[in-house]
Amino acid sequence: MRLRDDWDFRGLVHQVTDETVLERLSVGGVTAYIGFDPTAASLHLGSLLQLCNLRRLQMAGNRPIALAGGGTGMIGDPSFKAVERPLLTLEQIEANVEGIREQLTRFLDFTPAAGPSQALLLNNASWLTTISLTDFLRDVGKHFTVNQMVAKDSVKSRLDRDDVGLSFTEFSYMLLQAYDFLRLNLDHECTLQLGGSDQWGNITMGTELIRKSAGRSAAGLTSPLLLRADGTKFGKSESGANIWLDAALTSPFEMHQYFLNTEDAMTPMLLRFFTFFDHDTILDLDEATKAAPQERRAQRALANAVVTLVHGEDAASKAERAGEALFQPSIAELDETTLLTIVADAPSSTFGREEFAAGIDGVDLVVRCTLAKSKAEARRFLEQGGVYVNNIRLEPDARVGLESTLHGRYVVVRRGRRDLHLVVVQ
RNA sequence: GGGUCGGUGCCCGAGCGGCCAAUGGGAUCUGGCUGUAAACCAGACGGCUUUGCCUACGGGGGUUCAAAUCCCUCCCGGCCCA
Numbered sequence: 001m002r003l004r005d006d007w008d009f010r011g012l013v014h015q016v017t018d019e020t021v022l023e024r025l026s027v028g029g030v031t032a033y034i035g036f037d038p039t040a041a042s043l044h045l046g047s048l049l050q051l052c053n054l055r056r057l058q059m060a061g062n063r064p065i066a067l068a069g070g071g072t073g074m075i076g077d078p079s080f081k082a083v084e085r086p087l088l089t090l091e092q093i094e095a096n097v098e099g100i101r102e103q104l105t106r107f108l109d110f111t112p113a114a115g116p117s118q119a120l121l122l123n124n125a126s127w128l129t130t131i132s133l134t135d136f137l138r139d140v141g142k143h144f145t146v147n148q149m150v151a152k153d154s155v156k157s158r159l160d161r162d163d164v165g166l167s168f169t170e171f172s173y174m175l176l177q178a179y180d181f182l183r184l185n186l187d188h189e190c191t192l193q194l195g196g197s198d199q200w201g202n203i204t205m206g207t208e209l210i211r212k213s214a215g216r217s218a219a220g221l222t223s224p225l226l227l228r229a230d231g232t233k234f235g236k237s238e239s240g241a242n243i244w245l246d247a248a249l250t251s252p253f254e255m256h257q258y259f260l261n262t263e264d265a266m267t268p269m270l271l272r273f274f275t276f277f278d279h280d281t282i283l284d285l286d287e288a289t290k291a292a293p294q295e296r297r298a299q300r301a302l303a304n305a306v307v308t309l310v311h312g313e314d315a316a317s318k319a320e321r322a323g324e325a326l327f328q329p330s331i332a333e334l335d336e337t338t339l340l341t342i343v344a345d346a347p348s349s350t351f352g353r354e355e356f357a358a359g360i361d362g363v364d365l366v367v368r369c370t371l372a373k374s375k376a377e378a379r380r381f382l383e384q385g386g387v388y389v390n391n392i393r394l395e396p397d398a399r400v401g402l403e404s405t406l407h408g409r410y411v412v413v414r415r416g417r418r419d420l421h422l423v424v425v426q
Numbered sequence: 427g428g429g430u431c432g433g434u435g436c437c438c439g440a441g442c443g444g445c446c447a448a449u450g451g452g453a454u455c456u457g458g459c460u461g462u463a464a465a466c467c468a469g470a471c472g473g474c475u476u477u478g479c480c481u482a483c484g485g486g487g488g489u490u491c492a493a494a495u496c497c498c499u500c501c502c503g504g505c506c507c508a
Contacts, residue, residue, distance in 0.1 A: 165504060263464040294461040327462055377455090380470060384456040416456060 001278075002026045003060040009279055010272035012053065014197045014224045017207055021192060021219045028061030029116065032192035033184055035067045035124075035177065037077065041099030042246035045258075048306075049223055049273050051107045053194055056276075058108055058117050065120045065190055066104050068097045071128025072177060078170035079154035080198050097123055103245050106310065120188070124180045131179075140179050143212045144205070149174065152201040174205045181206030185218050197222045226273070245310050251345035252311040256319035257418055259303035260296070264289055267298045275305040318344065326420070331391050336407045343412060348422035356425045359399035362387065369423065371415035381415055388414040 004022040007013055016022065024030050034050045036043065043051070054064040073093045101121055104110075108119035150159060152174065158166040181203070184190035193203045203220035210218040243258055244250040262270055268286050271277065277285075285298035300320070307316040322342040325334060334342070349369055351360070360368075363378045366387055372378035381387050382396040389404055390412050402425070404411050411423040 257462075261463060264461095265464070267463095292461095293463080296461065296463075299461095299463080323462075374473060376473060376476090377471090379476095381456065384470070386456045417462060 003056065006056070006279075011269070012049075012056075012223050012273070014222045015200055015220075016222075017204065017220045021221055025057065025060060025062055025192070029063075030057075030192055031063040031065060031184075031188055031190040032057055032194055033065035033067050033181075033190050034194045035069050035072070035180065036100055036104075037069050038073045038093050038096035038100055040244075041096045042244045042249055043100055043103050044245060044250075045243045046226075048245075049226060050194065050196065051104070052274055052276075053223060054119070055107045057194075058114070058119060059276075061117050063117045063119070064108055065122060065184060065188065066108065067180060067184070068100055068121065068123045068125075070094065070097050070123040070125030072124055072173065072180070074125075074129075075173050075176060076170055077173050077177075077202070078158060078166060079173075079202060081158075093125075097125075099246070122184070122188075124176075124183075127183050128176060128179070136175075136179070139213065140175050140182075140209065143209055144175065144178075154198065154201040174202050177202040178205035178209040181218065182209050182213060185210050185216060186214060191216075191218045193218070193220050195220075195222050197225045226269075247311055247315070251319075252307050252315035253319045253322050253345035255310065256303045256307045256316065257323060259306050260299050260323060262299050262302060264293055267302060271298060271302055274309075275302060276309075277301070277305065326418075327391075331412060332406055334406075336410075339406060339410060339412075343410075343420060343422045346420040346422050348424055350424045350426055353402075353425050356400075356405075357402050359401040362394050362396065362398055362400065365400055365413065365423075366415065369413050369415075369421035371413065371419055371421055386416050 003026040007022060013022065025032070032054075034054055036047060036050070054066060058064045070093050073096070074090065104119075104121060109117075110119045110121065112118055149155070149171070154174075155166055155171065181190070181193050193199075193206055195203055200220070200222050203222065207218045207220055210216050243255055259270070267289055268282075271282050271285060275282070281301075285301055288295065288297040304316050304320060307319055318341060322345065325331060325338070325342045331339070331342075347370065351368075362382050363375050366372045366378035366381060367375055371387075372381055378387075379396075382394065385393055387394045389400055390406060391414065394400070400411065405425055406412070409425045411425070413421045413423055415421075
């Protein structure tokens with residue numbers, strides 16, 4: 001399968017600077033890069049598409065470069081951002097880059113075994129923090145006019161607003177990213193930059209700089225922005241939190257559940273973006289959703305594929321089994337080992353046997369399990385019928401005691417559809 | 427530095443002396459229907475020792491029986507001028 005046909009099928013291409021890009025990628029031997037912002041110590045689902053794209057590139061015989069934005073992270077990309085962002089400290093950024101490095105290795109082959117398509121991880125701090133201001137203004141700034149910079153869609157909305165402004169610092173960001181591309185082009189023969197469609201403006205600044213200052217040609221390719229059917233941004237949990245790739249921040253179980261709950265309309269797109277299934281498999285799954293949506297075969301395949309990719313096969317099958325058992329009332333009939341496997345990812349807390357024997361008030365139980373932020377909230381959940389003990393709804397004024405324990409010491413407390421907590425009585 | 431407009435709960439935004447824990451929208455949460463979806467419907471949405479009390483409308487101070495609302499001052503932001 002040629003990369004070009006594959007990417008067309010999957011709808012991975014939004015814009016390209018020229019039509020030869022996909023052709024060259026299909027042949028192989030191209031060095032291409034994507035930048036990752038070290039705004040946190042872990043990447044989240046927002047970066048998943050770009051990670052997959054780099055992986056696809058490499059599989060087709062090209063060399064991927066993951067560029068950690070240790071230098072640009074100090075400035076902050078204003079593209080399509082509504083407000084100025086707080087600056088991160090150098091120490092924060094360095095720590096974040098370290099965390100991200102680890103995650104990239106799951107997607108890309110950084111070993112010499114990959115030969116000419118061996119992946120590289122670079123940090124733009126190495127050149128951005130050492131170039132002098134005057135050099136930068138002469139060598140980079142001179143090639144652009146403020147007129148064109150102001151006209152960029154990515155900053156236009158900020159300039160048009162009358163309640164917030166755009167600092168010079170953030171405004172300069174696009175020049176830094178352009179310079180990154182130039183450096184990679186000169187030092188690593190990198191001729192292509194990929195990104196989300198919001199990066200188009202920054203990418204073309206780079207290709208322009210390379211043409212003007214080095215007289216070389218370079219290209220850009222953007223992927224569509226991931227939107228949910230209702231137009232909102234993809235990749236946040238129900239509570240608005242990010243779904244992280246770090247298992248310590250988002251358990252494999254949560255991630256699995258997230259994809260399992262994908263609405264039908266989104267599933268075909270996510271299968272194309274985030275899995276490496278062949279086209280027939282994908283078309284079959286599309287068909288399965290139409291024929292028997294309640295079975296959610298496509299969602300299951302998607303969830304398993306993504307969790308396997310990010311956390312490995314073991315974690316994926318564990319997450320799947322946990323989900324199956326969790327929503328059955330038969331939880332009380334599970335043997336101890338199975339039960340513990342299922343709730344392994346859930347947060348847990350320990351209660352003393354004596355206090356538990358006396359019976360715990362429902363409100364206290366929910367608060368101590370951190371399933372509610374306050375007693376008022378806990379009361380609300382109870383009154384609304386949103387608290388379950390061992391999958392059985394807990395009445396508002398009920399107490400929970402030893403008779404509720406499974407195997408003499410476990411109680412599975414659930415808040416709402418899918419917020420779990422394991423109580424261990426000691 | 428000068429002028430001017432503004433800073434309200436997660437976000438947007440109304441209120442402009444008491445009827446304000448603060449209209450409305452969004453987000454979120456819980457429930458219902460379903461398929462552990464989507465859409466839709468209903469309810470909730472600062473805290474507590476919960477018919478009451480406490481904390482909150484950028485910070486501090488003041489006027490008043492009473493302030494998110496008036497005054498002073500400081501901080502922060504937008505725009506214009508220098």
